[in-house]
Amino acid sequence: MIKQKNKSQHLATISLAIMGIGFIATLPLQDSLWGNILQGGFEAGLVGGLADWFAVTALFRHPLGIPIPHTALLPKNRHRITEGIISMLENDWLTKESIHKKINSIGFTNKLADIVETEIKSESVQKNIVTFAQHLIRKIEVRKLTSIIEKELKIKLMDWDIKKYLPLLIDQITERKYHEKTLDYILKEIDEWASKDSTKYRLGGMAVDAVENIKADGFMQFALKSFSNLVNEEKLGNIIQSLIQKGVSSYRDSYNPNRQTLIIHIQNKLESIKTDEKIYEELSNLKSHAITKWEPKEQINDLLEQFQQKVIDFVAEPAFLNDYLLPFINDNLIALKNNHEKIEIIDTWLKSKLSSFIDKNHSKIGKLVKENLDRLDDKTLINMVETNVGKDLQWIRVNGAVCGFIIGLILVGIRAFF
Secondary structure, eight states, rough: HHHHHHHHHHHHHHHHHHHHHHHHHTGGGSSHHHHHHHHHHHHHHHHHHHHHHHHHHHSSOOGGOOTTOSSHHHTTTTHHHHHHHHHHHHISSSSSHHHHHHTTTTOOOHHHHHHHHHHHHHHHHHHHHHHHHHHHHHHHHHHHHHHHHHHHHHHHHHHHOOHHHHHHHHHHHHHTTTHHHHHHHHHHHHHHHHHHHHHHHHHHHHHHHHHTOOOOHHHHHHHHHHHHHHHHHHHHHHHHHHHHHHHHHHSSSSOHHHHHHHHHHHHHHHHHHHHOOHHHHHHHHHHHHHHHHHOHHHHHHHHHHHHHHHHHHHSSHHHHIIIIIIIHHHHHHHHHHOOHHHHHHHHHHHHHHHHHHHHHHHHHHHHHHHHHHEEEEEHHHHHHHHHHHHHHHHHHHHHHHHHHHHHHHHHHHHHHHH
């Protein structure tokens, strides 16, 4: 732009110099007809070129540095020009109405959807989406959620109605025969305990002590004395051990009547629990006490942190982007484009927000222009104007010289012939 300005300025100077040289060169020829005509042309061209040079120069500075009135128009009238530019922008070119009209003519939703649809295919955009998603997940302070989850969890557990679930639990116990399995487990443990030698001697010792501590008179005391002399701890232990093992073995037989009677008794007891209010009350109190004393904060926090890290790791996997996020975005974009009612709603909302923003900030357009212009000194502003429109201004000088030359030729020619 500066090169173009200098080139056109040189051209204007050259045209003025040609007119001056031509005028001087034709002075000796003014006695002839054509010399007189040429001299008149060069004279008029020189006058026109000088006049236009003066006019163009006077726009920006004093010609030849002489403070002639009504020159240096731009520096002198800078404030008025600035106000005029601002007024033109606000009231003619960028009025609220024109901006509103332009906003209302744009389908923002479809344009935004097209942009998203195009940009979402970019590898860099996809990478940024994943990075942003991971950043958001990391920003979640799980410790702040711990207290909320603990509170809600305890409320839900407190609301848990034992009367609703205990009968179901009892039905499952009988249906899956857990009561029989429990009995078999107890019998197995008793059998293993009774088969130990230590158990045999312990039971034998307890039996001997019991016999010796029996208080009796007469023949009974003699009989007990004789019996205690005949047996010892090992013998009594063997007898008791054998009785226990035989009893356990009989109860482990599923066809044993005593076992069947015991099983029926257990089932009846379990069924009676369903209607036992005391048990319900006791279980409710136990539940409330346990929940109140329970402090699961650390466990919940650890669980949330583990879950957070797993989510972050999952987001980094290609499957998250290709199988979940991109199909989700594309499906919603297609659904949005096909839903004209929703598009209209979104467009109306966006346009109302933009229009409201324009109404509140329209005056800032002029302020922004004024601030930028005020930031420039006179010299910089003049250079900017000359750089952008100087070429056309210099051509005014060239045209002035050329037109003056042509008009001079015509006028002198008319005067010569008439």
